[in-house]
Amino acid sequence: LNPKPNSKQAIAQACGVNLATVSLALNNHARVAERTRLRIQEVARRLGYVPNHAARQLARSRFQRQGRSVERVGLVLFDGGEPLRGVYMAFLTGVEQRVSALGGMLVFVRETAKSPRGRFSGFARSEVVDGLALLGVADDKALRQAKKAGLPMVVIGDNHSSKPVHQVCVDYRAMGRMAVQHLLALGHRRIGFIADRLFHIYQREIAEGAQAAMAEAGLVLQLEVWNIGKTPDEIQPALRDPIDSFRASGTTAVLVGEPGRAGVFIDRLAQKGLRVPDDISVVACELSDAKPDSPGMTCVDASMEEVGAIGVDLLREVARTPNGPARSILVPPRLVEGKTCRRIAQQTGEAL
Amino acid sequence: LNPKPNSKQAIAQACGVNLATVSLALNNHARVAERTRLRIQEVARRLGYVPNHAARQLARSRFQRQGRSVERVGLVLFDGGEPLRGVYMAFLTGVEQRVSALGGMLVFVRETAKSPRGRFSGFARSEVVDGLALLGVADDKALRQAKKAGLPMVVIGDNHSSKPVHQVCVDYRAMGRMAVQHLLALGHRRIGFIADRLFHIYQREIAEGAQAAMAEAGLVLQLEVWNIGKTPDEIQPALRDPIDSFRASGTTAVLVGEPGRAGVFIDRLAQKGLRVPDDISVVACELSDAKPDSPGMTCVDASMEEVGAIGVDLLREVARTPNGPARSILVPPRLVEGKTCRRIAQQTGEAL
C-alpha cells in the first residue's frame, strides 16, 4: 500500500525503517543510532516533509509535557483594547524578533474587559502555544489561569500581581541612579527631578533610584511633580511652577522622569529664558528604541525591544527548568551622552 | 468509568447523550435538535469546557476543509528582518484589532532571506492557522506555496506577484486625485508634485492619480523628484532645487507625495522665504493613523490600520467562498482639511 505523501510513514518506507524510528530520529532522540538518524533526516528533507503540528501536539499531550522547547510563544496583552502603541508595540517588536530568529512563531491575543468570559483561560489550555508571555495588566487571576494550563510563563514589563512570578523588566531604579551619578560626576550638586506624578511603578522607581544616589552623596533630590503634556500648550500649571522652584533653589541640573517629554520640558525652559545646557543641564529618561525628541539629548535609555527579547529567552529557560524559583531579570539602562549636560565647577561646602 | 474532566465525553455523560451529539451541538450543527443543542451548550459552559484545538484540527483534516471560518489568522511578513516599523506595524495593529474583536487569534511569522528553507511552506501546511494574510514582498513563489497549503489567503498592501490574488490596498490613485481636486476647487491651476522618486508603487500611483485629475481639467502637473530626508539637513540637493523650479513656474500649490515628509518640506520652504499657505499651499499624502507632522496640515490620509482590518474581513469572505475570482479591494483615502491650503482667486485663461 502506498503511504500518504507528506507523512512519517512515507519516510519510514523510503528508509526501510519503522514509523516510530522516523519519529524518534526527527525529534533528535538519542535512542536512534547516529547513522540512522542522519539518513532519516536527509530523506525527510529531500521529500520536503512538514510535520503536522496538530497531530504532534495531540500525541504528546498523552504524556508529560515537562522540559519541552518553546516554539510557539503566546503573547497575551491584558489591557483596554485600544490600538497597540508605544511600549507594548516595542515589547511586541522585541518578542517577535527573538522568536523569529529562533525559527518559532508568535501567537498574539488581546484580553480586554470586553473579551468573552474564559477566553484567556481557553487559549492557555487549547494546546496552541508552548509558552506564555504576559503583557500589560496581568493580575493574580490571569496568572492563576495561566498556571492552571501548565504552561511555562513569564511576565514582560511591570508585574501587577501580588505573587512572585518569572519576570523581565527595566531596571528603573538603575535609570534614576545612573542619571544622577552622571550629573554628580559632572560636578552638579543641586539636582532636580520632574515627572507627571509619582503614581506608576516607573515613576516611583526612577525617583527612588535618583534619591538613593543623591543620598549616598549626602545630598537631597529636589522632587517636582507636574503634568507635562506632549506639547508645550498642554503643560498644566501647578500651584507653583516647577521651573520657578528649580530656579529659586539654584538647581543646576534636572532629570526628566517622563519618557518622551524632555523635549517639551526644554522648550518650556527656553520660554522662561533658561538655556540648556548653559543655564541648566537636562537628562531625559527614555524607554524603547524610539529616538529621543532631539538627536543631541543626554539620556538614560532602556530598550523595551530588548526587554521583550530577553523575555523570550527567560521563557525558554523556564520551560527547561519548570520547578525553579521565580526569576526576575532587570534590564539595565544605558547612558547616552548628548549635548544637554555640561560640566560645572564644583561648588564647595555643598555636600558637607 | 469516569470520563476525563475537560472532555466532550464528560459533557456527554452529564447530558445523557452521545459524544458525537455533543460535538455536533457545540459546532452548531443544524442536525441536532434545538433544545438538545442549547442544553448541551449550557452544560459545556457550566463545566468550563475548553475544546482541544489540536485534536479538532487533526480530526477535521480527514475531510475537506472548505468553507471553514477563519479563527486563526496567520500574518506572514516577507521582508528583510529588520525591526517592525511604520506601515507594517500599522497593518499588524489593524489586523490584530479586527481578529481580537472577532475572538480569534493572530499568528505572526516573519519570512526573511535568512529563514531556513521551506519555513514558510511548512508553516502554511502545519495546520496552525485557518487562513493567511501576506504582508510585504510576497512574490509568486510565496503565493504558490501558500496556495498549495490549501488555505484561504489574501495580500495586504501592495501586491508584488504577477498573478491575480485577493488583495486589499490603499487606493493611491484616488489619493493623488483627491488632493488635486481639492486644490482645483480652491482655485489653484499651477500645481506641483514632489516625491523622493517615482519608483515604488505608491509613488507612481499617487502621481498618476494627480496627473489624471489635472488632465481632466485640461492642466499639466509639474512633477519634481527630490530626495527629501527626514530632517531638513538630510535633503539632498538635486541638480536644480525643486523649490526654485516651483517658484520659477509660478506654482501656487504643491502635493507632497511622500508620507511623513510634508513637515520637512514646509520647513524648507520657510528657509527659502516661502510662507504656507500665503505664498504656497501644501497638501500632504499620509499613510497610517500616525498623526501628521504638524496638527494643522491639510492632507489626504489613508489608514493602514483600516487596510489591515479590511484584510481580515476579506480573508473570512474568501474562506466562505473559496472558488471565486480574485477580489481586489481599494481602500479610499480621506481628505483632512488643515491650515496649509488657501483659496486663491482663479486666474483666467489657465485652463482654456
Next chain:
DNA sequence: CTGAAAGCGCTTACAG
C-alpha cells in the same frame, strides 16, 4: 537499538 501497538481528543460519514 528497533518494532508493533496504544491512544491523544476530536469530527464526520454512515447506519439506524
Next chain:
DNA sequence: CTGAAAGCGCTTACAG
C-alpha cells in the same frame, strides 16, 4: 434526530 465507529498523524512506553 441520535449512536457506534473509524480514523486524523503523531509520540512514547513497552516489549523484543
